[in-house]
Amino acid sequence: MGxxxxxxxxxxTLILMLLIAGIWSxxxxxxxxxxxxxxxxENYQSINAAKKMSEALEREDSAILLLLLGRWQEGRSILNNxxxxxxxNFKFASANITLPxxxxxxxTIQTYYxxxxxxxxRPIVGTQKEGSLxxxxxxxxxxxxxxxxxxxxxxxxNANRMxxxxxxxxxxxxxxxxxxxxxxLSALVFTLIFNFLVNLYVVGPIIRxxxxxxxxxxxxxxxxxxxxxxxxLYDLSNAIGDLCQYYNSKGTAK
Amino acid sequence: xxxxxxxxYIAFALLLNALFMIISSAVSAIYAxxxxxxxxxxxxVTALFGIFPLIxxxxxxxxxxxxxxxxxxxxxxxxxIVGMLxxxxxxxxxxxxxxWFESVSGFTTTGSSIVIDVESLPHGIxxxxxxxxxxGGIGIILFVLSVLPFxxxxxxxxxxxxxxxxxxxxxxLRARSAIRILTGVYGSLTLLEIILLLxxxxxxxxxxxxxxxxxxxxxxxxxxxxxxxxxxPAIEVVIMIFMILSGxxxxxxxxxxxxRIRDFWRSTIIRYYLAALLIGTLFxxxxxxxxxxxxxxxxxxxxSFQIIxxxxxxxxxxxxxxxxxxxxxIVLIFFTLQGACAGSTSGGIKTDRVIxxxxxxxxxxxxxxxxxxxxxxxxxxxxxxxxxVANSILYISIYLVIVLISTxxxxxxxxxxxxxFSGTIAAMGGVGPGLASVGSMANYNHIPELGKWMxxxxxxxxxxxxxxxxxxxxxxxxxRTVAY
Numbered sequence: 040m041g042x043x044x045x046x047x048x049x050x051x052t053l054i055l056m057l058l059i060a061g062i063w064s065x066x067x068x069x070x071x072x073x074x075x076x077x078x079x080x081e082n083y084q085s086i087n088a089a090k091k092m093s094e095a096l097e098r099e100d101s102a103i104l105l106l107l108l109g110r111w112q113e114g115r116s117i118l119n120n121x122x123x124x125x126x127x128n129f130k131f132a133s134a135n136i137t138l139p140x141x142x143x144x145x146x147t148i149q150t151y152y153x154x155x156x157x158x159x160x161r162p163i164v165g166t167q168k169e170g171s172l173x174x175x176x177x178x179x180x181x182x183x184x185x186x187x188x189x190x191x192x193x194x195x196x197n198a199n200r201m202x203x204x205x206x207x208x209x210x211x212x213x214x215x216x217x218x219x220x221x222x223x224l225s226a227l228v229f230t231l232i233f234n235f236l237v238n239l240y241v242v243g244p245i246i247r248x249x250x251x252x253x254x255x256x257x258x259x260x261x262x263x264x265x266x267x268x269x270x271x272l273y274d275l276s277n278a279i280g281d282l283c284q285y286y287n288s289k290g291t292a293k
Numbered sequence: 294x295x296x297x298x299x300x301x302y303i304a305f306a307l308l309l310n311a312l313f314m315i316i317s318s319a320v321s322a323i324y325a326x327x328x329x330x331x332x333x334x335x336x337x338v339t340a341l342f343g344i345f346p347l348i349x350x351x352x353x354x355x356x357x358x359x360x361x362x363x364x365x366x367x368x369x370x371x372x373x374i375v376g377m378l379x380x381x382x383x384x385x386x387x388x389x390x391x392x393w394f395e396s397v398s399g400f401t402t403t404g405s406s407i408v409i410d411v412e413s414l415p416h417g418i419x420x421x422x423x424x425x426x427x428x429g430g431i432g433i434i435l436f437v438l439s440v441l442p443f444x445x446x447x448x449x450x451x452x453x454x455x456x457x458x459x460x461x462x463x464x465x466l467r468a469r470s471a472i473r474i475l476t477g478v479y480g481s482l483t484l485l486e487i488i489l490l491l492x493x494x495x496x497x498x499x500x501x502x503x504x505x506x507x508x509x510x511x512x513x514x515x516x517x518x519x520x521x522x523x524x525x526p527a528i529e530v531v532i533m534i535f536m537i538l539s540g541x542x543x544x545x546x547x548x549x550x551x552x553r554i555r556d557f558w559r560s561t562i563i564r565y566y567l568a569a570l571l572i573g574t575l576f577x578x579x580x581x582x583x584x585x586x587x588x589x590x591x592x593x594x595x596x597s598f599q600i601i602x603x604x605x606x607x608x609x610x611x612x613x614x615x616x617x618x619x620x621x622x623i624v625l626i627f628f629t630l631q632g633a634c635a636g637s638t639s640g641g642i643k644t645d646r647v648i649x650x651x652x653x654x655x656x657x658x659x660x661x662x663x664x665x666x667x668x669x670x671x672x673x674x675x676x677x678x679x680x681x682v683a684n685s686i687l688y689i690s691i692y693l694v695i696v697l698i699s700t701x702x703x704x705x706x707x708x709x710x711x712x713x714f715s716g717t718i719a720a721m722g723g724v725g726p727g728l729a730s731v732g733s734m735a736n737y738n739h740i741p742e743l744g745k746w747m748x749x750x751x752x753x754x755x756x757x758x759x760x761x762x763x764x765x766x767x768x769x770x771x772x773r774t775v776a777y
Contacts, residue, residue, distance in 0.1 A: 040348055044348075045348055045349055048344075048345065048348055049345065049349075052341045052344075052345055055337070055341065056338055056341060059334060059337060060334065063330055063334060066330075067330075210384045210385050211384075213384050213385075214330075214331070214382065214383070214384050217331075217381060217382040217384070218330075218334055218382060221334070221335075221338065221378060221381070221382060222338075225338050225342070228342075229341075229342065229345070232300070232342075232345070232346070233345075235296070235297075236297070236345075236346070236349045236350070239297055240349060240350075267351050268351050269351070
């Protein structure tokens with residue numbers, strides 16, 4: 040194989056190592072860049088909606104206590120506003136399902152909320168329920184806790200997913216960095232081997248050829264340099280050998 | 294020593310590794326898993342490192358013994374280094390230390406693992422793990438020689454440097470024939486086991502990886518519960534048969550296949566090897582019956598599998614032997630130290646050396662009674678040269694000294710004594726699982742970093758049969774290193 044090809048192959052190898060590593064790193068970083076923020080945003084929006092649902096539930100609970108105290112207008116107003124807030128955020132969360140199991144959590148929330156709402160939709164002020172703390176603790180508060188817990192589970196699901204994604208992000212960023220590190224180390228080792236081989240099979244023969252020519256010139260020693268490789272240096276050595284022989288036969292050497 | 298010649302031959306080993314990495318990346322592509330890019334990139338880098346010296350360095354017609362040793366040891370070390378690339382690039386749980394440990398454990402067919410959840414690894418990485426067993430099982434250089442055209446004197450030197458000195462003693466064949474027989478038996482056994490496992494109902498991927506690990510006497514499984522996960526007596530029987538076969542000198546298997554069955558049964562080594570496994574199984578069954586398992590059949594089933602697995606240095610598991618009684622532990626420790634026959638893929642001290650030790654002890658007793666008598670040591674009705682006996686005893690002594698040192702270091706690092714001792718002998722013997730915290734259903738993840746490096750060194754020492762490894766670090770090996 041020719042010297043030109045060997046040198047070319049050496050450099051191409053170096054370029055290939057770095058190029059593939061670079062492309063892979065870019066691919067991995069791009070994958071992180073495009074998928075993770077979207078997923079994080081979706082999870083964050085679900086958590087936000089769930090928090091607002093939880094807040095609406097709290098307000099509804101306070102409003103029921105106002106109704107128990109006989110403050111009908113104030114209580115009903117808060118209840119209607121809180122119900123609107125809950126419904127809007129429930130609707131948003133239902134349209135933003137990104138995780139397995141999220142739908143079943145929403146179904147549970149809906150079931151518990153419907154049961155809870157059923158308790159305060161019917162009149163409270165002016166009925167036997169007014170002022171009845173027993174009714175509140177036995178029915179309303181239980182339904183409120185169940186609905187709130189269901190909402191908390193939805194928050195947990197999304198928060199856990201965000202944590203998992205952060206861990207996965209660490210692993211993926213490691214995967215994006217590793218090809219670069221491996222490529223740099225490989226390129227370093229490869230450069231050392233390349234340098235060793237260039238010294239051995241290019242620089243070494245050139246030195247031997249130079250010494251051979253000098254010996255021939257100064258002491259008329261026959262030019263005898265062995266080149267192991269069958270490349271341009273081998274041809275050069277043979278050509279110089281022939282030239283020396285030619286000069287010897289002509290008797291023109293010094 | 295000519296470094297360029299060493300580089301040229303190591304290049305073949307690198308290309309072999311690159312080939313298996315690219316096959317593993319193809320497996321990853323089939324299963325569309327995350328192992329594809331790490332395996333492909335590792336394969337390409339390894340291939341480039343392999344091709345380059347072959348292009349630059351002209352072939353050499355002969356190599357010296359020093360160069361032969363250097364090529365063999367360097368091939369093992371470099372294979373372990375490039376072998377960790379797919380792990381390290383894939384990520385958790387493979388830190389630098391863990392990737393090195395897993396790679397060395399794979400190539401040396403030890404089968405000790407740091408992976409807690411094996412089933413979470415992508416198929417491509419699992420296939421690569423099994424491949425490292427299969428490449429290392431027969432010996433990296435031997436594998437390379439089997440696929441290359443005849444290399445003349447170089448091939449003979451490399452064959453002598455790679456194969457166990459004990460195996461060569463009872464394998465008096467020309468290098469080329471020996472390589473053909475070894476690789477032929479190796480390949481045939483693997484293929485046969487894959488077919489039988491498929492018949493038993495195992496999936497193709499599991500059958501191939503399990504067969505790679507069995508024939509190489511490795512022990513990496515694709516399941517967290519190892520072979521217990523399949524819960525199939527038929528699969529266990531097939532694996533047991535192939536573990537036993539993989540522990541026998543491959544030339545003896547070849548001779549038996551060629552019709553020389555009588556030679557097979559007349560071999561002292563084989564008879565001892567099989568009898569030891571049988572007696573070990575019997576004693577363990579008696580010991581664990583009633584204490585761990587209520588019925589005899591379960592006791593026999595689990596005892597036989599564990600004894601054969603440890604006695605052949607494979608390391609597969611169907612039961613948690615860490616909870617077995619002390620006597621069963623002692624039996625397992627004996628088999629971990631002993632290993633199987635020389636000339637097989639197994640590790641350990643080897644039955645051949647154990648027999649020679651017993652024979653020379655007997656000889657010594659006779660010598661005390663008849664001081665003037667010339668009493669040779671016999672093995673298979675043939676006189677064994679005194680230097681072979683001396684070498685075997687020396688080998689056993691050095692082996693035990695290394696075990697002692699490594700155990701002491703691990704204990705000093707805070708590993709409990711039983712785990713330190715059993716882990717060390719399991720690493721040296723290429724067995725894999727030890728006892729206590731490194732038992733058959735546990736792993737090596739919790740071992741301190743330095744301990745993992747120590748155990749990796751023990752694995753390499755055991756696989757390279759000590760001398761070759763130390764030879765590489767002697768000044769004589771590096772003296773008069775010339776570039777041209």
